Amino acid sequence: MVRIIIRHISGSRATEVDVIPLGAHRELILGRAASAAVRFDPHADGSVGRHHARIGWTDEQPTHFVLSDLGSRNGTFVNGRRIIHPVVLEAGDRVQLGTHGPEVEVKWELTAAVPAR
Numbered sequence: 001m002v003r004i005i006i007r008h009i010s011g012s013r014a015t016e017v018d019v020i021p022l023g024a025h026r027e028l029i030l031g032r033a034a035s036a037a038v039r040f041d042p043h044a045d046g047s048v049g050r051h052h053a054r055i056g057w058t059d060e061q062p063t064h065f066v067l068s069d070l071g072s073r074n075g076t077f078v079n080g081r082r083i084i085h086p087v088v089l090e091a092g093d094r095v096q097l098g099t100h101g102p103e104v105e106v107k108w109e110l111t112a113a114v115p116a117r
Contacts, residue, residue: 002063004028004055004108009094011102012044022063027056029070030097030104040102047074047098055089055106065089065108074098 006018018038020028028037033050040048049072058064068086069076076083077096089095089106096103 001111002057002108003111004065004106006038007105007107009103009105011048012041013102022057027054029054030095031070038104040097045097045102047101049073049097052076052097053095063108065106067093067095067106072097074101 001021003019003021006020008014008016008018020037029051030036030038030040030048031050031052032040032042032045032048036051049070051070052072053076054068054070056066056068058066065088066086067076067078067083067089069083075098077099078087078089079094080096091107092105094103094105
């Protein structure tokens, strides 16, 4: 099993960590919407769109994670560079939502699957 780890570096959730096991879903939405997998505060993180960016992945070995901006007004940045097209993430990349918005570090890990009894 693979799980993605989002460490919040700045913004209203600074120092928090989201650990999300990858299941049947093919993507994680980052944004202010209640339906977003990685949610940001709608008041404190105003530069983040409701559905700001998406992290999708492949079933390839090793798994590839791709970050896409979802047409956000304030842009999505990877390691300080604004992205226009989807980019493949490397473990430890920093993603910022908006020019002065919150920043997160993205990592993932393989975990041993627990056998069914």
